[in-house]
Amino acid sequence: MGMYYCRKCAVEIGEISDEFPIPDNLIGTEYKLEKFVKHNFPTEFEEIHSIFKEPNLRKYSQYIVNTSASGCLEIDDHGRKNLIFVAGETTGYTLVNGEIFRPDDAVRLVFYKDTNKIHAFPTSGSVIPKLCSRCGCPIVF
Numbered sequence: 858m859g860m861y862y863c864r865k866c867a868v869e870i871g872e873i874s875d876e877f878p879i880p881d882n883l884i885g886t887e888y889k890l891e892k893f894v895k896h897n898f899p900t901e902f903e904e905i906h907s908i909f910k911e912p913n914l915r916k917y918s919q920y921i922v923n924t925s926a927s928g929c930l931e932i933d934d935h936g937r938k939n940l941i942f943v944a945g946e947t948t949g950y951t952l953v954n955g956e957i958f959r960p961d962d963a964v965r966l967v968f969y970k971d972t973n974k975i976h977a978f979p980t981s982g983s984v985i986p987k988l989c990s991r992c993g994c995p996i997v998f
């Protein structure tokens with residue numbers, strides 16, 4: 858079970874700031890391009906694999922901008938920091954062994970501080986608890 862923080866707390870603990878800009882080119886490194894293809898136009902599937910409903914770079918870029926601007930902070934069990942944005946629409950699907958397991962309604966932005974590795978994929982907003990781990994306020998979207 859990870860920890861989840863509202864925007865205000867994420868800013869206060871220094872995990873969201875202007876120091877982490879979104880790069881202009883979201884497929885500008887081999888790593889980022891590979892992740893874009895993996896979650897938009899996959900040619901092979903991992904055991905658990907999420908794909909965007911509307912696979913294209915424009916929508917992908919929109920989701921990254923929106924998640925960066927409005928997402929809450931997740932610190933997962935491995936200490937990785939991600940931003941999650943519940944989109945209010947079906948963002949994509951999570952597949953297990955190549956079959957649709959669930960529709961997703963959120964976007965997880967990972968490596969959001971690393972301009973060379975930043976990327977996003979669909980996830981379920983149901984992973985997020987209702988209250989901030991730090992201040993106890995509702996995590997509002």
Ligand SMILES: [Zn+2]
Nearest residue numbers: 863866989992
């Ligand atoms: Zn908080």
